[in-house]
Amino acid sequence: MPGISNENKPLISKKIDRFFIGLASAFSFVKRFFQEAFKPPFEFREIMRQSYEIGYRSLPLISLTGFIVGIVFTNQSRPSLTEFGATSWLPALISIAVVRAMGPLVTALIAAGKVGSSIGAEIGSMKVTEQIDAMEVSAINPFKYLVVTRTVATTFMIPILVMYTDFVALMGSFLSVNANELVSLSTFFVQVFEAISFLDLFSSIIKSLVFGFTIGIVGCYKGYNSSKGTEGVGKAANASVVMAMFLIFIEELLFLQIVNAIRYA
């Protein structure tokens, strides 16, 4: 039908069109999250279950990575400080690096890999096997039950995990500082806390909330929109990780600009 084919002509080019259509659908997905999240029922049980899953899934890897990052970063920084005879600044330096940047970033990236991919795969497979449709036809709101619960869970679990990572990384750092500079645990932590300001803590928490939201919503979005077939599930899982990591880096950069603007205002 010649009359109809006109409407399907790409506006700019097919690829760019698709990009903007994708962007629009992502925005409406996020919008829907905020519309549904504040309407009862709140699905507390499911949120708790998801939170537990998230913590349980990422804890081992986060512990290991945090600890090693603490040790490695301390050992790598030591030579530069030794040149200036300033090794006593190590705890302060590590503290700032961990709380401001490394803790949130390391945690978010690991969670994007572990949690984001599993959310993408889980929801993707529910989509592909029509389990989401099955909820819909039995008058259950799948968006609320699946998307809102998971996204709320990641949003609040990531900040908790970040604090844990911060702690583990600082402990790793302490081991190194204790062995080399013979600093006691209490002295180490006094210096650690002196170095960080309220702004550091506050922005770290806000940033972690945003990272957590990103991981959850991206995983859900990619899963919810996964294409048919088992191949679609793998793609959804993979795309969740790539997209979440990409956004996390962009957000990290934006936060850095904003916080620095506040700090040096």
Next chain:
Amino acid sequence: MHNEENEKVVKIRGLKKSFDENHVLMGVDLDLYKGENLVVLGKSGSGKSVLIKIMVGLLTQDEGDIEILGKNTAGLSLKEFNKLRLKIGFSFQHSALYDSMTVKENLVFPLTRNIKGLTRKEIDKKVDELLDAVGLPQSVNQMPSELSGGQKKRIGVARTLILNPEIMLYDEPTAGLDPITCGDINKLITQVREQFNTSSIVITHDLTCAKATGDRMAVLLDGQFKAVGTFEEVFNNASDQRVKSFYDYNFIK
């Protein structure tokens, strides 16, 4: 049988649906009478699933009206539509069981989410009753992954029956099953109608299933119902060669 009562539970008029250039439904008219089993036949890709998915709001039509239990679906709010959805049971082609839940949880999930204030005893009783009805009481604590294809279909049917629907929609209930299991599922479909007083639309491209379960047949061809009537009416007096060939394909091959 329906001629005496003539009560229509589903009335579809002028239904159209396209996906871009793919014109799937092009003016579908269909009536489902109370208490009957209507079989919808059509080759793969002819739009059978699209038709029943539009009925339950998983897809939306481009044009046309659907009246279910006296309500035009187009004008309903989501809340009203959800109320109507509870009266329609939908058996998915691949069962669509919640694979992270046990069989029992699969049944309890739609029940407790839609009917508040049930006691544990009432819930258990209802689950037992439904699993008995589909002949799988022993599967109550199994996971979907432990079930065979035919068993999954049965649990899927039980899950939708738990809300006491008035209309059942079966999407290819016998597809991918061995002939013996097919026969069992056909029996189940007939039994469900007796036991739960449902009116059903059974989608299939398997004429044995059609013959066993259907009071009337409707053949979907080129986006419209080309032949509607009893099995004999449709296939003995088939004027359309393609309706005939459908029969030949099933029984001669």
